[in-house]
Amino acid sequence: MSGTWDEHARDWDDNPDVRAYADKAFASLKEHTGPAIGANRYGRVLDFGCGTGLLSEKLAPVAGQIVAIDTSSAMIDVLKSKSIENVIALCVDIDAPSTVNLPALGQPFDLIVASSALAFVPDYRTIVGNLVPLLREGGLFVQWDWLKSGDGGFGLTSAEISAACKDAGLADTRVLEAFVMEGMGDAMTVLMGVGTR
Ligand SMILES: C[S@@+](CC[C@H](N)C(=O)[O-])C[C@H]1O[C@@H](n2cnc3c(N)ncnc32)[C@H](O)[C@@H]1O
Numbered sequence: 001m002s003g004t005w006d007e008h009a010r011d012w013d014d015n016p017d018v019r020a021y022a023d024k025a026f027a028s029l030k031e032h033t034g035p036a037i038g039a040n041r042y043g044r045v046l047d048f049g050c051g052t053g054l055l056s057e058k059l060a061p062v063a064g065q066i067v068a069i070d071t072s073s074a075m076i077d078v079l080k081s082k083s084i085e086n087v088i089a090l091c092v093d094i095d096a097p098s099t100v101n102l103p104a105l106g107q108p109f110d111l112i113v114a115s116s117a118l119a120f121v122p123d124y125r126t127i128v129g130n131l132v133p134l135l136r137e138g139g140l141f142v143q144w145d146w147l148k149s150g151d152g153g154f155g156l157t158s159a160e161i162s163a164a165c166k167d168a169g170l171a172d173t174r175v176l177e178a179f180v181m182e183g184m185g186d187a188m189t190v191l192m193g194v195g196t197r
Helices: 003-009 016-037 054-062 073-081 097-101 124-134 158-167
Strands: 044-048 065-070 087-091 109-115 135-146 171-181 188-196
Touching (some): 016 109, 016 135, 016 171, 044 124, 054 065, 054 109, 073 087, 124 158, 135 158, 158 171
Parallel strands (some): 044 065, 044 109, 109 135
Antiparallel strands (some): 135 188
């Protein structure tokens, strides 16, 4: 489905930068949202743009069930090969009409995470609008994305994240500078957007 990302799947987990990103995202999730969820149990989780599941792997021991979705079949194949008991890995496009009826998406989620995924979708605001109704009332939405540098730069701005979350009906929205990635040339800031349905 996604040729470009498919090409990265086999070597994805060998990249220390993407592993470090997942480590820092998980640490920031615990720091900023753990108390709100309670006892550090994340219940039913949707990992949007899960890739090979680096974040799902960390969430699995502290979650009930994780549904991990991605449009790259090769990324999903790598995640499936990890055979994580409480992770359902699916190659689906959340925008496709048939996706709405998938049994795995039928029950509301306590938490939706999107780690370095939403800046890569063609229509960010539409996808956030499609994801938020999958949360239970009071459920948490959390995304991490590169802070956009300048006009036309890659990533998302704090204002873009804030507007998309508010448009999708999230409350208590916050955009934080979650962490900085070093060692990738320039230091790059990662924003964390958080909101409650
Ligand atoms: C930078 S990778 C991040 C993967 C993973 N979240 C991680 O942190 O290792 C971006 C991921 O977003 C996925 N992606 C891009 N567009 C997508 C879409 N429309 N729906 C679902 N996943 C998408 C890609 O296939 C890729 O696996």
